[in-house]
Amino acid sequence: MFEGFHELQAGMFIFMGNFLSEPTGTNKPVALRDALKNLADTIAEFPHILAKFKFVLIPGPLDPGFVNILPR
Numbered sequence: 001m002f003e004g005f006h007e008l009q010a011g012m013f014i015f016m017g018n019f020l021s022e023p024t025g026t027n028k029p030v031a032l033r034d035a036l037k038n039l040a041d042t043i044a045e046f047p048h049i050l051a052k053f054k055f056v057l058i059p060g061p062l063d064p065g066f067v068n069i070l071p072r
Contacts, residue, residue, distance in 0.1 A: 002046045010052045015039075017060030029064045 005011060020031055036057075043050055059065055 002043065002049050005049055005053070006046070012054040012056065014056045014058065016058045018062040019060065020063070023062070032064055
C-alpha cells in the first residue's frame with residue numbers, strides 16, 4: 001500500500017480502530033502492542049513516507065486503553 005504514495009511530497013494517514021480483529025482477553029494490550037510494532041516496522045521500510053507523512057491512530061471502542069477519552 002505505501003509504495004503508491006512514494007510520489008507525493010507529504011500527506012497524512014489516519015488509521016481508525018478497532019485495531020485487533022479478534023478479542024484476546026487479558027492479553028489484548030500485548031497483542032495490540034505487537035500489531036502496532038509490526039505496522040511500525042512496515043512503515044520503516046519506506047523512509048520517504050516515514051519522513052514526510054504524519055500518522056494518526058484513533059482507537060476504536062473495543063481497543064484497550066482509557067474508555068472515557070475522545071476520540072474513540
